[in-house]
Amino acid sequence: MINPFFKNCGPFRFSELLKIIKLENAKFQHDIEVLDIKDLISSNKNEITFYHSKKYKDAANKTKASFCLTYDSLKNDLPKKCVPLIVENVLFSISLLTAKFYPSSVDDKFDNTAKLIDETVHKNRVQFGKNVLIGENVSIGENCSIGHNSIIEKNVKIGSNCSIGSNVIIRNCLIQNNIKILDNCVIGKHGFGFFPNKDNNLRYPHIGIVVIEDNCEIGCGSTIDRGSMSNTVIGKNTYLDNQIHIAHNVKIGKNSIIAGQVGIAGSSVLGENVKIGGQAGISGHLKIGNNVEIGGGSGVIKDIPDNSKVMGYPAKNFRDFLKENR
Amino acid sequence: MINPFFKNCGPFRFSELLKIIKLENAKFQHDIEVLDIKDLISSNKNEITFYHSKKYKDAANKTKASFCLTYDSLKNDLPKKCVPLIVENVLFSISLLTAKFYPSSVDDKFDNTAKLIDETVHKNRVQFGKNVLIGENVSIGENCSIGHNSIIEKNVKIGSNCSIGSNVIIRNCLIQNNIKILDNCVIGKHGFGFFPNKDNNLRYPHIGIVVIEDNCEIGCGSTIDRGSMSNTVIGKNTYLDNQIHIAHNVKIGKNSIIAGQVGIAGSSVLGENVKIGGQAGISGHLKIGNNVEIGGGSGVIKDIPDNSKVMGYPAKNFRDFLKENR
Amino acid sequence: MINPFFKNCGPFRFSELLKIIKLENAKFQHDIEVLDIKDLISSNKNEITFYHSKKYKDAANKTKASFCLTYDSLKNDLPKKCVPLIVENVLFSISLLTAKFYPSSVDDKFDNTAKLIDETVHKNRVQFGKNVLIGENVSIGENCSIGHNSIIEKNVKIGSNCSIGSNVIIRNCLIQNNIKILDNCVIGKHGFGFFPNKDNNLRYPHIGIVVIEDNCEIGCGSTIDRGSMSNTVIGKNTYLDNQIHIAHNVKIGKNSIIAGQVGIAGSSVLGENVKIGGQAGISGHLKIGNNVEIGGGSGVIKDIPDNSKVMGYPAKNFRDFLKENR
Numbered sequence: 001m002i003n004p005f006f007k008n009c010g011p012f013r014f015s016e017l018l019k020i021i022k023l024e025n026a027k028f029q030h031d032i033e034v035l036d037i038k039d040l041i042s043s044n045k046n047e048i049t050f051y052h053s054k055k056y057k058d059a060a061n062k063t064k065a066s067f068c069l070t071y072d073s074l075k076n077d078l079p080k081k082c083v084p085l086i087v088e089n090v091l092f093s094i095s096l097l098t099a100k101f102y103p104s105s106v107d108d109k110f111d112n113t114a115k116l117i118d119e120t121v122h123k124n125r126v127q128f129g130k131n132v133l134i135g136e137n138v139s140i141g142e143n144c145s146i147g148h149n150s151i152i153e154k155n156v157k158i159g160s161n162c163s164i165g166s167n168v169i170i171r172n173c174l175i176q177n178n179i180k181i182l183d184n185c186v187i188g189k190h191g192f193g194f195f196p197n198k199d200n201n202l203r204y205p206h207i208g209i210v211v212i213e214d215n216c217e218i219g220c221g222s223t224i225d226r227g228s229m230s231n232t233v234i235g236k237n238t239y240l241d242n243q244i245h246i247a248h249n250v251k252i253g254k255n256s257i258i259a260g261q262v263g264i265a266g267s268s269v270l271g272e273n274v275k276i277g278g279q280a281g282i283s284g285h286l287k288i289g290n291n292v293e294i295g296g297g298s299g300v301i302k303d304i305p306d307n308s309k310v311m312g313y314p315a316k317n318f319r320d321f322l323k324e325n326r
Numbered sequence: 327m328i329n330p331f332f333k334n335c336g337p338f339r340f341s342e343l344l345k346i347i348k349l350e351n352a353k354f355q356h357d358i359e360v361l362d363i364k365d366l367i368s369s370n371k372n373e374i375t376f377y378h379s380k381k382y383k384d385a386a387n388k389t390k391a392s393f394c395l396t397y398d399s400l401k402n403d404l405p406k407k408c409v410p411l412i413v414e415n416v417l418f419s420i421s422l423l424t425a426k427f428y429p430s431s432v433d434d435k436f437d438n439t440a441k442l443i444d445e446t447v448h449k450n451r452v453q454f455g456k457n458v459l460i461g462e463n464v465s466i467g468e469n470c471s472i473g474h475n476s477i478i479e480k481n482v483k484i485g486s487n488c489s490i491g492s493n494v495i496i497r498n499c500l501i502q503n504n505i506k507i508l509d510n511c512v513i514g515k516h517g518f519g520f521f522p523n524k525d526n527n528l529r530y531p532h533i534g535i536v537v538i539e540d541n542c543e544i545g546c547g548s549t550i551d552r553g554s555m556s557n558t559v560i561g562k563n564t565y566l567d568n569q570i571h572i573a574h575n576v577k578i579g580k581n582s583i584i585a586g587q588v589g590i591a592g593s594s595v596l597g598e599n600v601k602i603g604g605q606a607g608i609s610g611h612l613k614i615g616n617n618v619e620i621g622g623g624s625g626v627i628k629d630i631p632d633n634s635k636v637m638g639y640p641a642k643n644f645r646d647f648l649k650e651n652r
Numbered sequence: 653m654i655n656p657f658f659k660n661c662g663p664f665r666f667s668e669l670l671k672i673i674k675l676e677n678a679k680f681q682h683d684i685e686v687l688d689i690k691d692l693i694s695s696n697k698n699e700i701t702f703y704h705s706k707k708y709k710d711a712a713n714k715t716k717a718s719f720c721l722t723y724d725s726l727k728n729d730l731p732k733k734c735v736p737l738i739v740e741n742v743l744f745s746i747s748l749l750t751a752k753f754y755p756s757s758v759d760d761k762f763d764n765t766a767k768l769i770d771e772t773v774h775k776n777r778v779q780f781g782k783n784v785l786i787g788e789n790v791s792i793g794e795n796c797s798i799g800h801n802s803i804i805e806k807n808v809k810i811g812s813n814c815s816i817g818s819n820v821i822i823r824n825c826l827i828q829n830n831i832k833i834l835d836n837c838v839i840g841k842h843g844f845g846f847f848p849n850k851d852n853n854l855r856y857p858h859i860g861i862v863v864i865e866d867n868c869e870i871g872c873g874s875t876i877d878r879g880s881m882s883n884t885v886i887g888k889n890t891y892l893d894n895q896i897h898i899a900h901n902v903k904i905g906k907n908s909i910i911a912g913q914v915g916i917a918g919s920s921v922l923g924e925n926v927k928i929g930g931q932a933g934i935s936g937h938l939k940i941g942n943n944v945e946i947g948g949g950s951g952v953i954k955d956i957p958d959n960s961k962v963m964g965y966p967a968k969n970f971r972d973f974l975k976e977n978r
Contacts, residue, residue, distance in 0.1 A: 112471075200563055221836075
């Protein structure tokens with residue numbers, strides 16, 4: 001749970017947090033100040049965490065958090081020093097508390113702090129087009145250019161030798177060095193994450209950011225959403241073609257090549273040196289190994305081991321696909 | 327046939343209209359003023375309508391229109407008070423007449439009436455970014471925000487508590503309350519509708535609008551086209567992810583969830599509480615029932631009944647899809 | 653190899669070029685000035701060309717180039733007057749030399765020569781919106797309109813009666829007459845072409861342009877990349893719907909209709925009167941005949957002969973597709 005950009009509005013009194021998750025009538029012995037909200041691994045004393053699936057049992061065993069939102073059936077996996085807070089829906093409750101600590105991560109209104117670059121410290125260091133806007137808490141390295149009408153909203157760090165195209169919108173994003181972001185991209189908005197709710201869905205906070213590592217290129221009209229509880233990461237020297245959609249929490253390894261109109265759903269993790277043909281789609285929460293090749297138009301709905309070549313919908317071994325479709 | 331925004335340039339003399347559809351030599355007894363052009367159900371006395379398929383026989387029986395473009399084979403379905411106008415191609419002829427009544431609905435040039443918001447009455451009521459443009463005949467409710475470089479072209483009504491992102495373009499659109507429209511959307515342009523014609527296709531008019539009901543969210547880079555003879559509708563509390571394309575006349579029911587890069591072709595109607603996975607496509611003129619789930623990547627080419635779960639290309643029962651692809 | 657827009661920085665001494673392709677130690681008898689770099693057919697005396705596949709043997713036999721990058725196995729197909737330059741990777745070497753002759757074709761930074769249209773000669777002849785930018789070497793015909801925030805970067809020729817929407821970005825493009833380009837398109841950026849290279853891919857130059865012929869319409873949010881060594885061409889009266897991606901070197905014949913979200917990969921050539929349903933994809937380097945119909949959602953991975961109707965993934969005869977999926 002890394003939040004270099006979103007402001008932690010805590011600490012909050014434990015009793016205040018209990019009201020939010022409707023546990024105000026539960027009996028607890030203390031009413032200390034709770035400092036922060038993090039995942040099982042990152043959290044520390046006087047912080048709150050959450051544990052909602054046996055998949056994370058090992059991390060739960062070792063968490064240093066003082067409090068943990070969880071289910072009755074899971075509470076025994078927690079260390080004795082960690083107080084279990086039994087709720088009906090862990091993800092819903094963590095969402096409410098995250099919104100309390102990080103209210104600015106819920107809403108994605110346009111950044112009204114953004115100013116014309118001429119009115120900022122960046123004007124002498126960056127090559128820029130007409131009508132370029134820069135928000136607060138933005139840093140930009142040496143030898144960068146930003147095209148016409150582009151908006152670098154608040155909470156963006158750009159390294160050196162980066163070229164941002166025109167009509168680009170970036171927020172909550174860490175962009176390393178030698179990176180090209182082509183025209184019309186939108187990078188760093190919140191993901192498509194919410195709790196469906198009759199007549200009025202409840203959005204959950206996105207406190208992750210987008211990290212784009214050295215030497216990447218992002219094609220025109222692509223969208224890369226920031227993470228909810230972890231970051232969205234595009235690995236070093238990975239190239240994305242036009243009109244690609246990368247959902248929240250996705251991680252793509254280095255040296256990968258992704259052709260036009262590909263979509264990768266939330267929380268999937270791709271290895272290094274992955275090649276994906278045009279219009280392929282990858283479902284959420286999957287693990288794609290290193291050196292995997294995915295044929296154009298494929299629909300990947302299960303994990304793919306290292307060094308595989310797949311194609312089809314659903315994607316299968318490439319030779320089998322060819323054989324069946326001779 | 328609802329046209330709250332397009333100006334009716336009628337009435338026109340009946341004889342003038344006959345020339346346009348090459349019936350000037352046909353003998354009719356009267357040359358009255360024709361007031362408007364509408365569909366079978368909405369039209370009234372001294373108005374013109376059209377009837378081109380047996381599918382609409384019931385409506386044809388009851389139409390109150392004084393004139394009806396139709397085929398010889400269908401004319402007997404019309405009431406006696408309705409004068410049939412027999413043409414070679416009903417849709418082509420109705421297109422010509424609609425263009426006569428509503429010329430501004432044919433062309434989709436940029437709105438040159440749009441002014442900087444600072445120069446309009448909206449400047450004190452809306453939170454807005456740099457370079458925001460507002461056209462004529464635009465109303466905006468309480469507590470709305472409009473991001474940088476966005477263009478609200480003419481003929482747009484926005485309710486209260488709406489948040490419009492940056493680089494958004496909206497025209498001919500009715501946006502209700504508590505709606506979020508994210509960056510880079512284009513909403514309300516004419517649909518992809520025209521008569522193919524050697525070396526120079528003929529565009530037909532689009533006099534419908536886009537209606538977005540309360541509590542919806544529309545993801546980045548999505549396009550929603552306005553209707554041709556009826557409206558395009560996004561139902562209450564329906565959420566669209568990024569890079570979605572909704573074609574003209576599509577109607578989506580309330581509480582639906584549509585993942586990234588989905589495309590819905592013209593005139594399809596979706597029920598309530600529909601869930602669609604990423605990159606799925608739905609062909610035109612289909613009926614998708616309530617509570618339908620459509621798996622990611624599916625290609626839907628026929629109607630889907632209520633409460634079904636489908637996947638595949640072409641989409642079929644979900645269990646069958648899984649079984650066949652084990 | 654047509655380069656009306658990119659400036660040839662040659663001539664260069666032959667010995668200088670040899671160093672670039674690591675042939676400085678090879679013995680050649682002359683050190684003349686080399687004028688240009690072109691394909692086998694277009695090149696002339698004192699120019700350099702390349703020959704990397706038997707597929708082009710006929711052209712190689714007849715080339716008038718004085719020098720030719722090639723492989724040892726192919727060199728005997730060249731005329732005696734043409735000096736073979738044997739390299740390890742012809743495409744990589746031609747890429748290096750093209751970058752030498754046409755350095756401005758490698759980089760696609762925003763055009764910092766672009767000025768507000770009010771400050772250019774176009775202001776009295778074009779109907780334009782707010783914040784329209786025009787680069788160097790742009791010509792615009794009679795009766796054209798350009799929407800708000802659109803950027804016509806350098807090296808664009810627009811004919812008469814063209815309507816460009818808002819937020820459009822165009823560069824290196826020849827737009828003929830009566831053409832509509834709708835909002836948010838990006839046309840003429842370099843294609844997705846590079847040599848993968850550990851930790852730092854090498855982009856190759858794109859010296860082709862985009863040609864859009866008379867009476868075309870390009871839908872919102874579409875991207876059309878310019879060619880690498882030849883042009884990308886959209887034939888007369890061809891209509892593209894929204895969110896379409898056309899990759900480098902693609903050629904589409906006249907009177908074609910392409911529905912939303914279609915993607916066509918690099919170097920494929922489509923005939924006339926082709927109809928493609930929504931979300932279909934066409935792999936690279938294919939030949940699609942005249943009067944071909946491709947169903948929505950299809951994935952085309954091999955050539956399609958004239959007058960065929962196909963559907964499926966992979967695309968097959970339409971009747972077979974229906975039969976298998978009853």
